[in-house]
Amino acid sequence: MDQFFEDFPAPKDFQATCERVTKFVEHHQSTKKSVVLVTSGGTAVPIESRTVRFIDNFSTGTRGAASTEYFLAEDYAVIFLQRSKSAKPFLRHFPDESLFDLFTLTTEDDSDAASVQVNPSHRVKVCQLVKARQEALSSNSLLIIPFFSLQDYLYLLRGISEALSLLRHSAMIFLAAAVSDFYIPRDELPEHKLQSSHGPPQIKLSAVPKMLVFLIHHWAPEAFVVSFKLETDPKLLIGKSRKALETNKHQVVVANILEQRRKMVTLVTPDSETNIVLSDEQLHAGKEVEEPLVANLVSRHATFIQDNEGR
Secondary structure (H helix, E strand, C coil): CHHHHHHCCCCCCHHHHHHHHHHHHHHHHHHCCCEEEEEECECEEECCCCCCCEECCCCCCHHHHHHHHHHHHCCCEEEEEEECCCCCCCHHHCCHHHHHHHEEEEECCCCCCEEEEECHHHHHHHHHHHHHHHHHHHCCCEEEEEECEHHHHHHHHHHHHHHHHHHHHHEEEEECCECCCEECCHHHCCCCCCCHHHCCCCCCCEECCCHHHHHHHHHCCCCEEEEEEEECCHHHHHHHHHHHHHHHCCCEEEEEEHHHCCCEEEEEECCEEEEEECCHHHHHCCCCCHHHHHHHHHHHHHHHHHHHCCC
C-alpha cells in the first residue's frame, strides 16, 4: 500500500480537505455524536497520464446516497465520500429527465409575468427533502467530499479514516463504493492520449493493494467497519463474505447478489447471518432496503460501542 501512495501524487487540495475533515470530526467529538464515513460510487482507472480515457464500472452511487439519508435520520453525522457526478443524498430523488415535472408555470392573464411553483402532486415530498437537507447542512452533520480516480479515492479514504480514528469506537466506516480491483502503475501509463491509428492498445493491469487490511489495522483500528460483497453467483456469496471477515477481522460484510441488490441484502458477521428482504409490495410503495439496513447497523454499532467502553 505504501508503494501505491509513493507512485501516485495526492489529489488536488488533499491537505485542505483533510483539515476540513479533522475539524468536522473534532466538532462531533465535542457533541458526542457518532460519525459514519459513507463511500459511494465507482472509481475510475486512468489509462493515460493526461487522462482522456479510463476504465470504469456501473456503480451510480444510489446505495451510498440513500444510506446517507437514513444515517442522518438516525442522528449520525456523515462524511460522504462520493464519486463526482454520482448520486447525492436528497438530490438523487430528482433525476435530470424528470426535474421539470416537479414544477408548473403560471402566468397572469393580462401580462407577460410568470412564476414557477412546485407541482401540487410533488409538494409534500419536495418540502420534506428540502427541510431534511437544510437541517443536515445547518447542523454541520453532512460533509460531502468528491473523488474521481482510484488513486484519489484511496488517498482520501486513508486521510478521512485517520481523522476518524480520533473517535475510536464511535466511528463507523461504511464502504459502499465500488472500488476497482485493478489499475495501471504510474510508470506504465502513456503520457498522452492513446492514438486509434496505432491499433488496439495492449493494456496490462496490476492488482490494487488490499486497502481493507490497512484501514482496519492501521488507519482506524477501533472503528466499526462495514464492507460490501457483490456477486452474480449466489453459491459464492456467503463463503466469500466469511472469508473476507476471517482475513480482515472487521465487524460486518453486507452481502448482495447483483440482480437482487435493491430487494435483499444479507448481513454477515463472525457469528451470524441476517437477511433483510423487502416484499414486492414494499418496493412498489417506494420503500428502500437501505432503511432497514442502516437501522440494523446503527443498532449493532451501539452494541459495539457499549461493549468497548472503557477499553
